[in-house]
Amino acid sequence: xxxxxxxxxxxxxxxxxxxxxxxxxxxxxxxxxxxxxxxxxxxxxxxxxxxxxxxxxxxxxxxxxxxxxxxxxxxxxxxxxxxxxxxxxxxxxxxxxxxxxxxxxxxxxxxxxxxxxxxxxxxxxxxxxxxxxxxxxxxxxxxxxx
Ligand code: FES
Numbered sequence: 792x793x794x795x796x797x798x799x800x801x802x803x804x805x806x807x808x809x810x811x812x813x814x815x816x817x818x819x820x821x822x823x824x825x826x827x828x829x830x831x832x833x834x835x836x837x838x839x840x841x842x843x844x845x846x847x848x849x850x851x852x853x854x855x856x857x858x859x860x861x862x863x864x865x866x867x868x869x870x871x872x873x874x875x876x877x878x879x880x881x882x883x884x885x886x887x888x889x890x891x892x893x894x895x896x897x898x899x900x901x902x903x904x905x906x907x908x909x910x911x912x913x914x915x916x917x918x919x920x921x922x923x924x925x926x927x928x929x930x931x932x933x934x935x936x937x
Contacts, residue, residue: 829857838863839937844877844929854896856909858882862937866890867925869934870909879925879936880911886918898922 831846840862844850849857850871859867859879866882882890884900884907891898891907897914898907906915911922927936 832857832859839935840867842869842877842934842936843932844869844871844934845932850877854909856893858893859936862925865925865937867936868893869927869936870911872910875929877927877929877934878910879927879934881923881925883923884918885913885920885922886916891922 829847831843833841835841840859842850842857842859847857847869849855850869853871853873856868856870859869861867862879868880868882870878870880872878880898882898884891884902884905886900886903886905889900889902891900891905893899893909894906896909898909898911899905900907900918903917904915905913905918907918907922908914911924913919913921925936927934929935
């Protein structure tokens with residue numbers, strides 16, 4: 792192979808390659824920012840979120856959870872509480888409303904340290920009330936939340 796066998800890419804080839812790279816990067820950014828991009832989770836035009844529970848890997852076992860992002864303005868997660876039981880939970884701490892974060896099998900509030908069981912019960916205060924439920928209904932393997 793000689794040096795002359797390498798040709799500079801044409802303007803068209805350069806543009807196609809650049810657009811492909813930008814597309815991959817943009818796609819990854821959208822997925823990272825949009826929890827609803829997960830398999831089995833779709834947002835309806837009315838703001839409800841539908842979770843095809845068998846398709847969401849985070850819900851494959853009892854005790855699993857998946858974050859949905861905001862559902863009608865409420866930070867929400869779905870927790871599998873039984874073999875065919877799921878609970879949608881409002882992630883706002885019941886002490887002063889700061890969103891809790893998942894820490895293994897619990898939710899922990901970064902503001903004052905309240906800890907909640909995955910299904911929402913208070914494990915440690917200062918919060919004294921469980922995490923609220925978000926309305927949800929399960930039908931034909933699809934949990935409609937919100
Ligand atoms: S707001 Fe969560 S413990 Fe105070």
